[in-house]
Amino acid sequence: MIQVEHLRKSFRDLRRGWVHAVDDISFEARPGEIVGLLGPNGAGKTTTMRILCTVLRPTGGSARVAGFDVATQPELVRQNIGFMSANTAIYDRMSAWELVGYFGRLYGLTEQQLRERMEAVFTILKMNDFRDVLGAKMSTGMRQKVSIARAIVHDPAVLIFDEPTAGLDVLVARSVLQSIEQLRELGKCVLYSTHILREVERICDRVAIVSHGRVQASGSLAELRDRYNEDDLEELFFRLVA
Numbered sequence: 001m002i003q004v005e006h007l008r009k010s011f012r013d014l015r016r017g018w019v020h021a022v023d024d025i026s027f028e029a030r031p032g033e034i035v036g037l038l039g040p041n042g043a044g045k046t047t048t049m050r051i052l053c054t055v056l057r058p059t060g061g062s063a064r065v066a067g068f069d070v071a072t073q074p075e076l077v078r079q080n081i082g083f084m085s086a087n088t089a090i091y092d093r094m095s096a097w098e099l100v101g102y103f104g105r106l107y108g109l110t111e112q113q114l115r116e117r118m119e120a121v122f123t124i125l126k127m128n129d130f131r132d133v134l135g136a137k138m139s140t141g142m143r144q145k146v147s148i149a150r151a152i153v154h155d156p157a158v159l160i161f162d163e164p165t166a167g168l169d170v171l172v173a174r175s176v177l178q179s180i181e182q183l184r185e186l187g188k189c190v191l192y193s194t195h196i197l198r199e200v201e202r203i204c205d206r207v208a209i210v211s212h213g214r215v216q217a218s219g220s221l222a223e224l225r226d227r228y229n230e231d232d233l234e235e236l237f238f239r240l241v242a
Helices: 045-052 074-079 096-106 111-124 140-152 170-185 197-203 221-228 233-241
Strands: 002-013 017-029 033-038 060-065 081-085 158-162 189-193 206-211 214-219
Touching: 002 045, 017 033, 017 045, 017 060, 017 189, 017 206, 033 045, 033 170, 033 197, 045 060, 045 158, 045 189, 074 081, 081 140, 096 111, 096 140, 111 140, 140 170, 158 170, 170 189, 170 197, 189 197, 197 233, 206 221, 206 233, 214 221, 214 233, 221 233
Parallel strands: 017 214, 033 189, 033 206, 081 158, 158 189
Antiparallel strands: 002 017, 002 060, 206 214
């Protein structure tokens, strides 16, 4: 569902010259699995996810999402992808139901399709008890669930989550993780970026560890622990990104 091959992205900086934010990254993510994209700040994770979401164009290499090329078929990629980050905005004057419906219409769903999808999504994410609550009055947990709902209302095959639990308390973060695990059970392909390693241990089927714009290692946690003879994920992570 996600195929990244020798992906590159360079920027021109007035003081530093050419900066290689992404430098020959390759990995894949398949349906029905959660792949963790891990790395320190500045490693190239966010740039990679922005390329996959068609916000940025790659300098070199290729990336395909749901079979479509991000550079030459961006509209088809956007139809098959859902994106959520910790900074996803919620409109204060719209209810949960109104906001999710608004984004569903942007994706071109008919009113009948939209109604059916919204009923299903609100049930899956357990949102029916606050469907009429305005954004200004939502708790943090409610806002995060609405962000997930707007990302999946068009039933995309691929989902990208960029630090979706950043700044959340333990209970809210747990609820968000449970929602993401449910999406995996529905056969979605999920790319998940986080700095919280215990979340990686809990939900990720495989990981790609990125540093200096390159993938330093990839595989299941069991494979990486065996390959590097290191049981502690934090120690393994620091060994690979140092």
